[in-house]
Amino acid sequence: MSVTEDGRSDADHLRHTAAHVLAHAVVDLYGDSVKLAIGPAIENGFYYDFLKSPPFVPEDLPAIEARMREIIRSDARMTGKPIARAEAEAHYRKLDQPFKLDILAGIPDGEPLTMYTIGTFTDLCRGGHVERASEVGAFKLLSIAGAYWRGDERNPMLQRIYGTAFATQAELDAYLLQLEEAEKRDHRRLGKELDLFSIEEQAGPGLIFWHPAGGRVRAVIEEFLRGELRRRGYEPVFTPHVVREELYRTSGHLETFSENMFGPLEVDEEHYRVKPMNCPGHILIYQSRPRSYRDLPLRLAEFGTVYRAERSGTLLGLLRVRMVTMDDAHLFVTPDQLEAEFANTVDAALTVLRAFKFDEYKMYVATKPENALGDDPLWERATKAIIAACDRAGLKYEIDEGGGAFYGPKLDIKVRDAIGREWQLSTVQVDFNLPARFKLTYTGPDGTEHQPVMIHRALCGSLERFMGVLIEHYAGAFPAWLAPVQAVVLPIGEDQVPYAERVAASLASAGFRIELDRSNERLQKKIRNQQLRKVPYMLVVGKSEVSEGKVNVRSRSGEQQSMTAEAFAVKLAEEVAAKA
Ligand SMILES: [Zn+2]
Ligand SMILES: [Zn+2]
Numbered sequence: 001m002s003v004t005e006d007g008r009s010d011a012d013h014l015r016h017t018a019a020h021v022l023a024h025a026v027v028d029l030y031g032d033s034v035k036l037a038i039g040p041a042i043e044n045g046f047y048y049d050f051l052k053s054p055p056f057v058p059e060d061l062p063a064i065e066a067r068m069r070e071i072i073r074s075d076a077r078m079t080g081k082p083i084a085r086a087e088a089e090a091h092y093r094k095l096d097q098p099f100k101l102d103i104l105a106g107i108p109d110g111e112p113l114t115m116y117t118i119g120t121f122t123d124l125c126r127g128g129h130v131e132r133a134s135e136v137g138a139f140k141l142l143s144i145a146g147a148y149w150r151g152d153e154r155n156p157m158l159q160r161i162y163g164t165a166f167a168t169q170a171e172l173d174a175y176l177l178q179l180e181e182a183e184k185r186d187h188r189r190l191g192k193e194l195d196l197f198s199i200e201e202q203a204g205p206g207l208i209f210w211h212p213a214g215g216r217v218r219a220v221i222e223e224f225l226r227g228e229l230r231r232r233g234y235e236p237v238f239t240p241h242v243v244r245e246e247l248y249r250t251s252g253h254l255e256t257f258s259e260n261m262f263g264p265l266e267v268d269e270e271h272y273r274v275k276p277m278n279c280p281g282h283i284l285i286y287q288s289r290p291r292s293y294r295d296l297p298l299r300l301a302e303f304g305t306v307y308r309a310e311r312s313g314t315l316l317g318l319l320r321v322r323m324v325t326m327d328d329a330h331l332f333v334t335p336d337q338l339e340a341e342f343a344n345t346v347d348a349a350l351t352v353l354r355a356f357k358f359d360e361y362k363m364y365v366a367t368k369p370e371n372a373l374g375d376d377p378l379w380e381r382a383t384k385a386i387i388a389a390c391d392r393a394g395l396k397y398e399i400d401e402g403g404g405a406f407y408g409p410k411l412d413i414k415v416r417d418a419i420g421r422e423w424q425l426s427t428v429q430v431d432f433n434l435p436a437r438f439k440l441t442y443t444g445p446d447g448t449e450h451q452p453v454m455i456h457r458a459l460c461g462s463l464e465r466f467m468g469v470l471i472e473h474y475a476g477a478f479p480a481w482l483a484p485v486q487a488v489v490l491p492i493g494e495d496q497v498p499y500a501e502r503v504a505a506s507l508a509s510a511g512f513r514i515e516l517d518r519s520n521e522r523l524q525k526k527i528r529n530q531q532l533r534k535v536p537y538m539l540v541v542g543k544s545e546v547s548e549g550k551v552n553v554r555s556r557s558g559e560q561q562s563m564t565a566e567a568f569a570v571k572l573a574e575e576v577a578a579k580a
Contacts (some may be wrong), residue, residue: 318468
C-alpha cells in the first residue's frame, strides 16, 4: 500500500483526478444547480466539496460511484487549457458558481489560470493529474461530512464527499480493511468508553480534559520521559503561559505565526499573549546570565502546553487540538557539539518510541532550501551531523532535498502503528534564526563571543496527539506498565471481601494501580465489565483462594493461573520494568 508524502506522487495524481471524476458524476446526476467548491487529493484519498439542496444522503453514493465507473470506463482524457481571468469569471458567473468565483478572486492577478476538462466536465485547477480516466484504477466513495467553506465557521456549510483510490484493487482492498480496523480503534470512541478524556462544549473546541484514567496514563508517560531526560543530561524548566507580546515580536512569531496565536490580553495597559511556542521562554533562561562554552550543551526540557488558534473545522479529537503539550526541549550547543547532540537525540527518540512498541521507523532529513538563512558551512555541518546520527543508529533515511525550513535542517521520524498507518512523531529541528534574533552568545575558549546553535526537539511530538495515536495503536488495551488500572480484585461472594481487601491493599501499597470490585454482580458479569475496561489482570478470589492464600489470575487474553498475591506482585513488577 502506498502512503502519500507531501508533494505530488503518482498516487496524488490519480486521487486528484478521481476528485474531478467525482464532480463530473455529480454534475451529470444532479445538474448545474449543485455548487462546486474544491477537490484535492489528500493522504490516502480525495474529496470534493459541494453545496446541494436537498443535501446528499449516504444512499446517493452508490449511484455516484456507478456514474464515476462509467466515466472511467469511457477512458476520457484529461486536458488542460489556459484561460483569461475575465473569461473564467464570465464562465462561472453564467453557471452561478459562487465558490469558484471566490477562488478566482483569491488568486493574485497575473498568475496563470487553467481549466481542465475530463469527459464533459471542466474545472478550474492548477493541475497534477493522470492523463486518462482509466488510470484512476480502483476507487471507492467513503463518506459524506460537513465542511465549512474555507474551513471557517462563518462561511456556508458544504458537504464533503470523501473517497479513496489506488492503482490496483488489491491495494484498495488492503486499505479498506485497515480503515475498518481503524474505525474499531478510533480514539474518540475509546476515549469515551474507557473514560480517558473529554472535550467540553462549555470550555470550547480543541481543549482537552484528562479524566482520572487518562490522567494516570499520561502521568506514567511523563514520568518515563522525565527519567530518560535526566539520564541524558536535560534540565527541567517551567515557563509562563502568558508573556508580554513584545517577546513574540523579537522571536518573529508575531510576524509569521500570528494567525495561529490567541489574540492579545490586556493587563496594565499592555498586551500579553498566550504562548504559541516554548522556545522564546527557554531562550530567556539561556540569556538570564552570561554563558561560556563550558556551560554547553545546555539542554532545557519542559512539557510545555502551548495554545494555537487552529480553525475549528480542522480540529480532530486528540490529533488536532488547540492546546498542545509539547514534550519540548531546546538544546543550546556549539557547532562542534552538533553531531554528538544529534546522536543523543536520535538515540533518545528511538528508546522512547521502542518503549511504546513502535518498531518500524522512517527518517526524513530536510535540507537547505533556496532562501536559507545562516552560512553554508554551518548548514552543511548540521546536515552532516543529522545524517551521521542516522547512520550511527543504523537507520535508513530519505533526503528531502531543499525541503528544510529557512532557518535550519530538520530530521523527522515517522513510525508505523499496529495496523500499518504512519505517524510523524519525533522532530529534531536545527535553528540558526532564533539565536541571531535574540543575539545569543557564549564565550568560547578563545575568550571571544560566539553564537550558539539551537536545536528544537520533541520525541513524542505533543502529548495530546501522542496519546491519541497510542490509544489507537493499542486499541485501548494499554500494556500493564501504562494501564490506568493494572489489576482488579474480584471477590466471588461477600465472604471473600475482607481477604480481597487485604490483597488489593498490599498490591496498592507496593505502588501498583489496583481496584477492588465490590459490586453485587455475579462473577461472569464482573469479569465482562473488566474486559470492557480492558484491564490487564483480574484477580478472582473465591473460597478455595482464601483457604490456600492465593489469587486466580486471569489475563486480558483469557489465560488463568493460580498464585499467591506476592508472586503476582513480582510478575507485575517484572512486566512494568520490561514495559511489556
Ligand atoms: Zn485538478
Ligand atoms: Zn522550539
